[in-house]
Amino acid sequence: MNGTTQMKFRDPARAKALVDRLHALMAEIGRPVNVMHVCGSHEQAMARFGLRATFPKSLNMIMGPGCPVCITDQPEVDEAVALVMQGATVATYGDMLRVPGTSKSLADAQAAGGRVEVVYSIDQAVAIARTTTDPVVFFATGFETTAVTTATVLLRDDLPSNFTVLSAHKFVPPAMNVVAGMEESLVEGFLAAGHAAIITGWGIFEEFVEKYRMPVVVAGFEPLDILAGMVALVELVGRGTPAVVNAYPRCVTREGNRRAQEQLWRVFKMQSGHWRGIADIPEGNLEIRDEFAHRDARRVYRVDPALAAGDGPSDLAVQCLCGSIMVGLKTPHDCALYGKDCVPENPVGACMVSSEGTCKIWWQYGGRPDVAAMIGGAR
Amino acid sequence: MCLGIPGRIVEITGLTAVVDFWGVRKQVALDLVDEPVKPGDYILNHVGYAIRRIPEDDIEGTLALYEELLRETDGGDLMAEDVAGELGSLGPAHPKGEPS
Ligand code: SF4
Numbered sequence: 001m002n003g004t005t006q007m008k009f010r011d012p013a014r015a016k017a018l019v020d021r022l023h024a025l026m027a028e029i030g031r032p033v034n035v036m037h038v039c040g041s042h043e044q045a046m047a048r049f050g051l052r053a054t055f056p057k058s059l060n061m062i063m064g065p066g067c068p069v070c071i072t073d074q075p076e077v078d079e080a081v082a083l084v085m086q087g088a089t090v091a092t093y094g095d096m097l098r099v100p101g102t103s104k105s106l107a108d109a110q111a112a113g114g115r116v117e118v119v120y121s122i123d124q125a126v127a128i129a130r131t132t133t134d135p136v137v138f139f140a141t142g143f144e145t146t147a148v149t150t151a152t153v154l155l156r157d158d159l160p161s162n163f164t165v166l167s168a169h170k171f172v173p174p175a176m177n178v179v180a181g182m183e184e185s186l187v188e189g190f191l192a193a194g195h196a197a198i199i200t201g202w203g204i205f206e207e208f209v210e211k212y213r214m215p216v217v218v219a220g221f222e223p224l225d226i227l228a229g230m231v232a233l234v235e236l237v238g239r240g241t242p243a244v245v246n247a248y249p250r251c252v253t254r255e256g257n258r259r260a261q262e263q264l265w266r267v268f269k270m271q272s273g274h275w276r277g278i279a280d281i282p283e284g285n286l287e288i289r290d291e292f293a294h295r296d297a298r299r300v301y302r303v304d305p306a307l308a309a310g311d312g313p314s315d316l317a318v319q320c321l322c323g324s325i326m327v328g329l330k331t332p333h334d335c336a337l338y339g340k341d342c343v344p345e346n347p348v349g350a351c352m353v354s355s356e357g358t359c360k361i362w363w364q365y366g367g368r369p370d371v372a373a374m375i376g377g378a379r
Numbered sequence: 380m381c382l383g384i385p386g387r388i389v390e391i392t393g394l395t396a397v398v399d400f401w402g403v404r405k406q407v408a409l410d411l412v413d414e415p416v417k418p419g420d421y422i423l424n425h426v427g428y429a430i431r432r433i434p435e436d437d438i439e440g441t442l443a444l445y446e447e448l449l450r451e452t453d454g455g456d457l458m459a460e461d462v463a464g465e466l467g468s469l470g471p472a473h474p475k476g477e478p479s
Contacts, residue, residue: 041382044458045444093426094464120465121427123408145383149428152410195383198423198431221382222444250437251423257430259413355457364457 011224018227019054022234026056029238033059034186035230036179036328038066038172039193040356041221047365049223059234060186062328063361065175066193068142069095069354070322071275074313076168077101080139081308083166083297084114089132090166091117091125092139095354098347100317103310106139122153129163136160137297141168144199147286148260151267154288154295164297169286171270172196173204178281179327180212187328189215189237191229194248199264201256205244213242220248267292276350277323316341320349325358332359339363382458383425384465385433385441388418398424401449403466424465 026033037043043063046052052061065071078101084090090106097107097118110116119125122138129136140150147169154165172193179185192205197218205216215236219229229247236243246252266289273285288296297303319337324330332338332351342348344360351357386400391409396416398407409416412429416422421438422429433441448459 041458041461044382044461048456048458123427145425145430148411148430149408149426152408152428195423195425195430222440250434250440251431257411257413260411260430263411355461361457 014224015054015227018224018231021231022054022059022227023056025231025234025238026059029234031058033188033234033237034062034328035060035189035191035233035237036062036064036187037191037193037219038064038176039191039196040067040354040361041195042066042191042193042219042226043358043361044356045221045223045226047361050365051223051226054227055230059230061191061230062187063326063358064179064187064190064328065275065278065326066172067326067351067354067356067358068146068170069093069099070326070350070357071170071175071278072096072099072141072168072350073274073276074100074102075274075305075309076166077105078305078308079298079303080106080137080166081109081114082303082305083135083137083301084109084116085307086301086304088135088137088297088301089115089117089128090137090139091119091128093120093141094118095356096139096141098353099350100348100353101308102305102313104308109308122149126153126159126163129160133162135162135164135301137164137166137301139166139168143170143172143196144264144286145196147171147268148199148257148264151263152260154267154292155263159295164295164300165288166297166303167268167286167288169268170273170275170281170284171286173200173208174270174284175275175278175281176205176208176216177212178279178284180208180214182327184329185327187214189217189233191226191233192216192218194218194220194225194251197246197248197252197256199257199260201254201261202244202246202252203254204256209242209244215242215245217245218248218252220251277320278326314348316348320351322349322351322357322359325351332362335359382461382465383423383430384445384462385421385423385438388416388420388422390418391416396422396429398422398429400424400466401445405466 125138217233268286270283271287321335351359386398389397421433
């Protein structure tokens, strides 16, 4: 296991005050509280800075379905692999390369001689398409923050005709509904991801709060931002107040980035779809609208995912608990493969592939490091 | 991937800006940012696109986390690697807008 990268809080006195406040609030509440965040960057920050170790033991912060790579479904990866096997060049973000489909990943397809290109942005995929007349498909993954960049490119009128998009984009708010509505779920409040909310605005959570009578706090990524967000969230849970609080006002507004939203919804519409290992999420997928059918790889080509499915999942893969981990019912420690058959160098499940996956983050940062000393022995 | 990275605009041509990220200059698309931006402004970049202009008062608070991450890279740090990855792979040649 790798050692933890230690960090000094920018403002230890403020960190200690926030941690003390969390402990006081939890003592008042007097029972365990479970809350969920839905963002890989929040999990990274919490693990890296060891924030969980400063929380009261009765306060459980769960990482929900906040890793876009991890919730990309096996059949979606199969489609991308099939396109490669059918002769297309598939360009995608680096994290997607090793994510397993039913039996193959894009890395496997590449090793078998297929054309797979890792790109940093969709523009690089377009640039690749300009150099050839062969089909170039951008396998587009990610939440709303990334989907807006796909949308803006599809609105351009100078795209090469051989360029299409295989959309596996997902929309976070509907997944919160599914978790909140699960009978076995213990979640009492959500910490929403600051950067997705830059796009959607915090107002989008009002409907959720109304429907599920559950508080939502939008938080940033600095350790102090997260601690402040947690204090606000636990206060709301303790008081039984379903409300949205914006604890990241320096980046997030109520209405969000209107210009980006406008482009997003011109190109995409919400569609029900399966999130890997979790459930069918009503309206959780972003599908390309009919007006852009000529840019939709699913409609331009006859994609046959069965080509890539092979003999089905391996014996190890069926033991993966990613889905249960992402809805807060299990942790990586409940998985018999964690750190044994499944490690970052040789991942079995998507949560061990991505830098935003719970299993990889916990493994890399050594689970729950103790940083109490860093803020002067707060607890 | 969702963290993004802040940088300072050096110059703007059409919908493309040259942005300085701690001394590394890269091109960033401005199609999505919803406020007018000018050289000297800070923006938050996500996969090659500015998604937000960072207000003056908030620049220091926003930069702090990244400076910490860039300073203390010792390998195996996923967050620092993601940030370094954003820096390293921001394509220098932004193909948008050029006639094909
Ligand atoms: S350790 Fe591997 S197999 Fe187990 S849940 Fe995590 S990703 Fe899946």
